[in-house]
Amino acid sequence: xxxxxRLKDIAEKIGVSTVTxxxxxxxxxxxSDELREKIHALANEMGYxxxxxxxxxxxxxxxxxxLLISEDNMTEYSSYYTxxxxxxxxxxxxxxxxxxxxxxxxxxxxxxxxxxxxxxxxVDGIIVIGRLSGEYLRSxxxxxxxxxIYLDFCNxxxxxxxxxxxxxxxxxxxxxxxxxxxxxxxxxVGTIMAEGNITDRYLGYVKSLLEHSHPVxxxxxxxxxxxxxxxxDYNRFFKLPEEMPSAFFCNCDVSASMLIKRLNEKGYKVPxxxxxxxxxxxxxxxxxxxxxxxxxxxxxxxGRNAIYSLIRKIGGERYRQGVMILxxxxxxxxxxxxxxx
Numbered sequence: 001x002x003x004x005x006r007l008k009d010i011a012e013k014i015g016v017s018t019v020t021x022x023x024x025x026x027x028x029x030x031x032s033d034e035l036r037e038k039i040h041a042l043a044n045e046m047g048y049x050x051x052x053x054x055x056x057x058x059x060x061x062x063x064x065x066x067l068l069i070s071e072d073n074m075t076e077y078s079s080y081y082t083x084x085x086x087x088x089x090x091x092x093x094x095x096x097x098x099x100x101x102x103x104x105x106x107x108x109x110x111x112x113x114x115x116x117x118x119x120x121x122x123v124d125g126i127i128v129i130g131r132l133s134g135e136y137l138r139s140x141x142x143x144x145x146x147x148x149i150y151l152d153f154c155n156x157x158x159x160x161x162x163x164x165x166x167x168x169x170x171x172x173x174x175x176x177x178x179x180x181x182x183x184x185x186x187x188x189v190g191t192i193m194a195e196g197n198i199t200d201r202y203l204g205y206v207k208s209l210l211e212h213s214h215p216v217x218x219x220x221x222x223x224x225x226x227x228x229x230x231x232x233d234y235n236r237f238f239k240l241p242e243e244m245p246s247a248f249f250c251n252c253d254v255s256a257s258m259l260i261k262r263l264n265e266k267g268y269k270v271p272x273x274x275x276x277x278x279x280x281x282x283x284x285x286x287x288x289x290x291x292x293x294x295x296x297x298x299x300x301x302x303g304r305n306a307i308y309s310l311i312r313k314i315g316g317e318r319y320r321q322g323v324m325i326l327x328x329x330x331x332x333x334x335x336x337x338x339x340x341x
Contacts, residue, residue, distance in 0.1 A: 005048040014042055033300055040304070044094050063314055065092050065307070066123030067101045068115055072230050073130040074103055080252065080280050080297075081130050084152060087303040088127060095307060104132060112139045118146060125314045127151050127306050131195060147313040151306045153196050154323050161313070163306045163324045167197045167279075170295040170328050171204030174277055175249055177293075177330060179212050182339025183247040183275060187220035189238070189259055190251030194227050198251045201279060205249055220245055224255045238262045246275060247336065253278035256335070257288035271337035281331045291333035298328050 007025075011018045016035070023030055024039040025048075067088060073081040089099045100123055102115045109132060117123050118140060125147040128137065134155045141148065150162035178186050188205050190198040206216055219241045225232045238258050250256035256278030260270050268274045270290060281296035305324055312319035 005043075005046045007048075010039065010043055010046060010048060013046070014039060033296070033298065037300055040094070040300075061315070063097045063124040063311060064122065065097050065099050065310060066115070066117045066126045067099050068126055068128045068132065069101065069103055070109070070130055070132050071103050071105045080254075080282050081152075083282050084129050084299050084303065087299045088129065088151070088307065091300070091303045091307050095311065097307070097311070104136075109133055109136045112136055114140060114143065118144055125149070125310045127310060128153075147310060149306045149310045149313070151302060160323070161309060161319075161321055163302050163309070163326065165197075165297040165302060166325050166327050167200035168204040168207075170297075171201035171249070171251075171279065172208050173204075173330060174279070174293075174295045175205045175208035178247045178249060178275070178277060178336065179208065181247075181275070181336055183245075183336075184212075184214065185220075185245035186214075186247045186249055187217075187222060187241065187245040188251070189222045189224050189248050189255050191223040191225045191227055191237075192221065194225050194230050201251045219243070222248070222259075224251065224258070232258070234258050234261070240266060244268075244274065246339065248274065248276050250276065250278050253280050253283040253292055253294055254287065256292055256294070257283060260288060260290065260335075271335050275336040277336055290335050292331075293333040293336040294331050296328050296331050298326055301326055 007018045007021045011021045014021070016039070020031060020035075021039055021043075024036045025043060067085060069081060069085060085101065092099045100117050102117050104115060112135070118126065123146070127149050129151045131153040134157065137148075137155070140146070148161070150160055152164060154160055154162035154164055175186060186205075186209070188202055190202060192199055192202050202221075209216055222239065222241070223237050225237060232254065240262060248256075248259055250259055256276050260276055263270055263274055263276070270276050276292070278292040278294040281294045283292070305326065309319045309324070
């Protein structure tokens, strides 16, 4: 009979404490993404089975998981969702499952054309990566009895299961960091209401401003994309205000890279003249020459929790229902100047 793999066995082999292994496997914070992934990989290699799975072996069956992504989220600069898709596929494979990707076009979404992988019953469950319209998702739920998890968004309908990052708190912490670095005039870059994450990050920025007794200036809220389509357009957006702040907080790293390009065109140097902070800690290679100060979203843990919950949902087992909110952490780069020095 095969020996049961314990947390202690994994800890001794990798050279960390049992507590660290337990935190990594249960999705708690307190370590780097690299160490977390290393622990997960070793646990899978050694055949570690969580105690709850020993009682109900739902992971012994291989499922086919459908991944739905909006066409808008698979554009040239949407590197964040490319990364998310890769992580989810990797984690599903580690759990013995297969994934099938279907990109949903704007036309299919408007006409409510059902995804082929769902209509043809090719998948056991669905993970929706990035926002699709509530009406479109509701039409899928109403016509197909298929388990579904939303990843990186939620529609706040009260009857959905989702895994999201705490964008509000992350933006709040990052704006606080700018204040700690001596910046008192901070602008926000992002089209409010274009996406839920952008709005949440704006509200976190606003909370930090209010706590530091600074009013929100409308001329320091800089749009970065079309409100209806979500399309970024460098020529239409990223317009600098007449009165410049000392720092810009951008809703994502792609926006930060485009803003830096605009600043350079106008003769400003980052961070010597103007500081810039981003969000996500993921950017398409070659878009930015400077290492950004940003806030990293834990895409691995988000993907792992989404897959884990969906497998339990497919298997008819208890799982964490509702919206699961995961924290990230700050990543210090070279794009923010310390004005206190």
